[in-house]
Amino acid sequence: MSSSTTETSSTAAVSTRPPAPDQTATRRGITLQKFGRDYGIFFALVVVVIAATVVYPRFLHWDNLSAVLAQNAPLGIIAIGMTFVIISGGFDLSVGSVFAAAGTTAAMVAVATGSVALSFIAALAVGLLCGLVNAVVITILRVNPFVATLGSMTFFSGLILLITHNSPVTVSDSAFQWLGTGWLGPVPVSVVVMIALFALGWIVISKSAYGRRVMSVGGAKEASRLAGIRVDLVKGSTYVICGVLAAVAGFIAASQLGVGQGNAGVGLELQAIAVVVIGGTSLLGGEGSMLRTALGLAILATLNNIFFSLAVDTNWQGITQGLILVAAIAFDQYLRKVAPK
Amino acid sequence: MTEKIAEKPTSTSTSTPSGTAVEFRGVTKRYGAMAAVQNVNLTIRRGEVHALVGANGAGKSTLLGILAGRTAATDGDVRVFGQPLTTGHPRESKAAGISVVYQELTVLPALTACANVFLGNEQVRAGLLDEREMRTRYEARCEDFGIDIPATTLGRELSVASEQMLEIMRAVELDARILILDEPTAALSHKERKFLLELVKRLKASGVTIMLVTHNLDEVLDVSDTITVMREGQIVDQAPVDAWTKRSMVQVMTGKQELLQVVRDRSSKASHPVVFSARNVTLPGAIEGISVEVRAGEVLGLAGLVGAGRTSLLRSLAGAESKATGAIVVNGVEFALPRNPREALRRGIALLPENRKTEGLALGMSIGDNVTLPMLERVSRIGLVSGTAQLSAAKEMLTQFTLQRPVGTYPVGELSGGGQQKVVFGKLLLADPEVLLIDEPTRGIDVAAKVEVLQAVRHFAEEKQRAVIITSTEIDEVIDVADRIVIMAFGRAVGELDNTSHQVAVQDVLRLSFGVDEEEE
Numbered sequence: 001m002s003s004s005t006t007e008t009s010s011t012a013a014v015s016t017r018p019p020a021p022d023q024t025a026t027r028r029g030i031t032l033q034k035f036g037r038d039y040g041i042f043f044a045l046v047v048v049v050i051a052a053t054v055v056y057p058r059f060l061h062w063d064n065l066s067a068v069l070a071q072n073a074p075l076g077i078i079a080i081g082m083t084f085v086i087i088s089g090g091f092d093l094s095v096g097s098v099f100a101a102a103g104t105t106a107a108m109v110a111v112a113t114g115s116v117a118l119s120f121i122a123a124l125a126v127g128l129l130c131g132l133v134n135a136v137v138i139t140i141l142r143v144n145p146f147v148a149t150l151g152s153m154t155f156f157s158g159l160i161l162l163i164t165h166n167s168p169v170t171v172s173d174s175a176f177q178w179l180g181t182g183w184l185g186p187v188p189v190s191v192v193v194m195i196a197l198f199a200l201g202w203i204v205i206s207k208s209a210y211g212r213r214v215m216s217v218g219g220a221k222e223a224s225r226l227a228g229i230r231v232d233l234v235k236g237s238t239y240v241i242c243g244v245l246a247a248v249a250g251f252i253a254a255s256q257l258g259v260g261q262g263n264a265g266v267g268l269e270l271q272a273i274a275v276v277v278i279g280g281t282s283l284l285g286g287e288g289s290m291l292r293t294a295l296g297l298a299i300l301a302t303l304n305n306i307f308f309s310l311a312v313d314t315n316w317q318g319i320t321q322g323l324i325l326v327a328a329i330a331f332d333q334y335l336r337k338v339a340p341k
Numbered sequence: 342m343t344e345k346i347a348e349k350p351t352s353t354s355t356s357t358p359s360g361t362a363v364e365f366r367g368v369t370k371r372y373g374a375m376a377a378v379q380n381v382n383l384t385i386r387r388g389e390v391h392a393l394v395g396a397n398g399a400g401k402s403t404l405l406g407i408l409a410g411r412t413a414a415t416d417g418d419v420r421v422f423g424q425p426l427t428t429g430h431p432r433e434s435k436a437a438g439i440s441v442v443y444q445e446l447t448v449l450p451a452l453t454a455c456a457n458v459f460l461g462n463e464q465v466r467a468g469l470l471d472e473r474e475m476r477t478r479y480e481a482r483c484e485d486f487g488i489d490i491p492a493t494t495l496g497r498e499l500s501v502a503s504e505q506m507l508e509i510m511r512a513v514e515l516d517a518r519i520l521i522l523d524e525p526t527a528a529l530s531h532k533e534r535k536f537l538l539e540l541v542k543r544l545k546a547s548g549v550t551i552m553l554v555t556h557n558l559d560e561v562l563d564v565s566d567t568i569t570v571m572r573e574g575q576i577v578d579q580a581p582v583d584a585w586t587k588r589s590m591v592q593v594m595t596g597k598q599e600l601l602q603v604v605r606d607r608s609s610k611a612s613h614p615v616v617f618s619a620r621n622v623t624l625p626g627a628i629e630g631i632s633v634e635v636r637a638g639e640v641l642g643l644a645g646l647v648g649a650g651r652t653s654l655l656r657s658l659a660g661a662e663s664k665a666t667g668a669i670v671v672n673g674v675e676f677a678l679p680r681n682p683r684e685a686l687r688r689g690i691a692l693l694p695e696n697r698k699t700e701g702l703a704l705g706m707s708i709g710d711n712v713t714l715p716m717l718e719r720v721s722r723i724g725l726v727s728g729t730a731q732l733s734a735a736k737e738m739l740t741q742f743t744l745q746r747p748v749g750t751y752p753v754g755e756l757s758g759g760g761q762q763k764v765v766f767g768k769l770l771l772a773d774p775e776v777l778l779i780d781e782p783t784r785g786i787d788v789a790a791k792v793e794v795l796q797a798v799r800h801f802a803e804e805k806q807r808a809v810i811i812t813s814t815e816i817d818e819v820i821d822v823a824d825r826i827v828i829m830a831f832g833r834a835v836g837e838l839d840n841t842s843h844q845v846a847v848q849d850v851l852r853l854s855f856g857v858d859e860e861e862e
Contacts, residue, residue: 203469207469207470208465208468208469208470209463209465212452212470213461215452216449216452219452220447223447223448224460226409226447227461227511228431228461229460286449286450
């Protein structure tokens with residue numbers, strides 16, 4: 001403990017060198033805490049995967065892995081959008097409703113017009129509209145994101161259930177089901193879409209000027225404003241991205257099942273937030289990465305697969321997920337306290 | 342974008358400045374009834390270093406804030422290089438070529454040093470961040486300025502001095518034509534300060550116009566071309582640097598002394614027993630090695646400029662700063678500095694905090710509820726709060742104040758600022774501490790309430806023979822209420838003045854605060 005304290009204090013030391021060249025730059029060593037914070041999640045995944053192969057030897061077989069990935073593709077795609085919102089310092093509870101509304105709308109349009117392209121566009125439009133509503137309520141009406149998206153969550157889901165009279169919309173068109181159940185060579189189409197979106201999300205967050213602004217707005221709102229960044233525009237845009245991605249997820253899920261259901265996305269918002277947070281992206285905003293979200297998703301999906309293979313009561317999934325979520329945040333808080341600043 | 346670097350030498354060649362960089366015409370900024378800046382007319386010449394100096398609340402930072410777009414002027418025009426500036430929008434100011442290095446820093450902890458320098462000015466190639474370009478330019482700047490901060494260092498790992506360097510680099514990268522420095526050296530060590538001032542001189546040599554606010558008058562004399570003195574939101578004098586001395590600046594910035602006439606006992610407390618003393622209190626980065634003592638029935642005033650460390654000292658004594666070190670003696674018993682407010686209260690030390698809304702009151706609860714919050718056991722029976730006991734205790738405590746509101750029901754959030762302060766004060770009096778620490782008791786309250794609050798402070802000390810330490814940015818007020826005044830500057834106690842035998846003059850306090858030697862001239 002004492003050695004790590006001295007190390008942390010040296011990390012925080014002055015690294016400016018005023019004219020006299022006696023103060024050399026510091027922070028050569030990486031502290032254990034910093035290492036835990038940066039790479040802990042990776043080791044957690046390795047541990048979980050080893051556990052999975054032990055209890056379920058078929059875990060790493062491609063037929064199992066591809067099924068697990070396809071099953072989690074909608075959740076993963078929602079988590080990508082959620083990562084944007086959370087890094088910008090926000091929160092979106094409405095993704096589950098947007099997911100259901102978009103999937104159901106797509107199914108209705110597919111039934112009515114017979115065009116898969118139109119139904120996909122309709123789903124995207126629903127996501128765009130819902131995201132815009134959230135953005136306006138949060139950045140222009142200045143409603144707290146938690147309350148705003150709690151409101152829009154019940155509003156969107158109420159609306160779609162009202163329109164569909166609480167009944168599922170079944171699509172029998174096989175073209176409609178291609179995105180959800182088709183294969184590109186050995187890989188499910190939905191998994192290809194998810195991986196492509198993860199890659200795109202990673203590029204935008206880590207490699208684009210926009211991503212950097214999302215991060216700075218989440219980290220320090222006033223400092224960003226003073227740096228000339230249009231804070232509200234950046235914040236609002238993350239809700240639009242999140243809405244559109246939730247719609248893509250909704251379309252894929254409807255396509256997987258061949259059914260659009262108004263109550264499909266219940267609980268999905270919390271799972272998506274859990275994925276992001278377990279990955280190590282801070283709920284306070286200002287930091288995080290798409291890679292972390294991907295790792296968070298992998299951990300959660302692996303655990304669920306373990307439970308599935310053991311055929312234990314599905315309620316254990318909820319219990320474990322809750323424990324892991326709280327443990328992940330507590331661990332992060334602990335590292336924050338012991339690591340510098 | 343890349344031509345920016347190539348353009349630099351041309352601007353250097355025009356370093357013999359002519360014309361006007363900034364012009365304020367009749368600029369006023371009002372907050373409610375109070376004018377922070379009033380009808381200011383000021384011209385900043387192109388390529389000069391122009392310093393604004395003045396005592397607390399003189400309006401320097403507000404004036405710069407208007408130019409920076411941080412706040413909008415209530416009235417008047419600002420012109421930058423002849424073009425009118427729409428105030429209140431940082432983007433507009435940035436577009437006009439203005440960059441600011443703020444007193445509180447704007448470096449983002451999760452971004453690297455290099456990313457911070459290019460924040461809001463990211464270099465992009467084919468839609469993606471051009472990390473290599475930014476890295477190259479960052480390193481060239483570092484080389485050029487003699488700064489050694491590795492590009493990949495995260496913001497959270499930087500010292501304050503390094504953050505400041507990054508902010509200046511940010512301004513330079515933006516090709517700023519006007520650079521605003523608001524207390525740039527307050528948190529820096531001597532060596533870092535020298536380095537920063539060298540940098541300022543170099544920027545000036547390359548044609549940048551610089552506006553500087555600082556409490557350090559030596560620095561002002563060192564780097565400025567023109568010095569403007571402000572007082573109470575107005576400009577009182579302006580002259581080239583050669584016409585000024587530290588003493589003359591302080592003389593001009595001192596207004597007439599306006600005392601509120603708080604009635605008090607003017608006898609010396611030197612013979613009273615020492616109730617409370619603090620030894621060698623240090624809070625890294627804020628205060629260093631401060632020792633004070635207070636006698637029974639004595640009110641000790643802390644005076645000093647904003648940022649001198651007055652609030653840090655009080656918070657350290659009250660256990661609100663976990664990194665503070667030092668010792669305290671309460672009624673002859675020595676303790677280590679309290680580690681948390683609860684421990685401080687157990688030792689009999691209570692703090693009336695600077696920010697009453699967030700730290701002192703539950704705004705939705707009634708006056709009575711607030712006043713009795715720290716002593717609920719005393720007004721409860723078998724664990725239940727007795728409404729009548731609570732009400733009478735609260736009423737008793739508030740008798741010395743005029744509060745024309747029903748104590749039992751009226752929500753504190755709807756009281757005026759003065760009313761709220763009285764409630765916070767009543768609450769502390771009810772807790773009956775041995776030592777009362779008071780931070781900014783009169784901010785934002787009207788004159789009548791001010792007198793009442795200060796009077797209650799005196800009353801508490803004199804009647805109960807308790808120790809009080811009080812501080813205010815208004816030097817007049819400290820003189821009004823204190824028996825003895827300790828002057829703080831740059832985190833240290835720099836002097837002490839007795840206020841019982843004869844009244845202290847504001848000028849003397851300011852002179853000590855600004856570090857003007859008596860012997861100068």
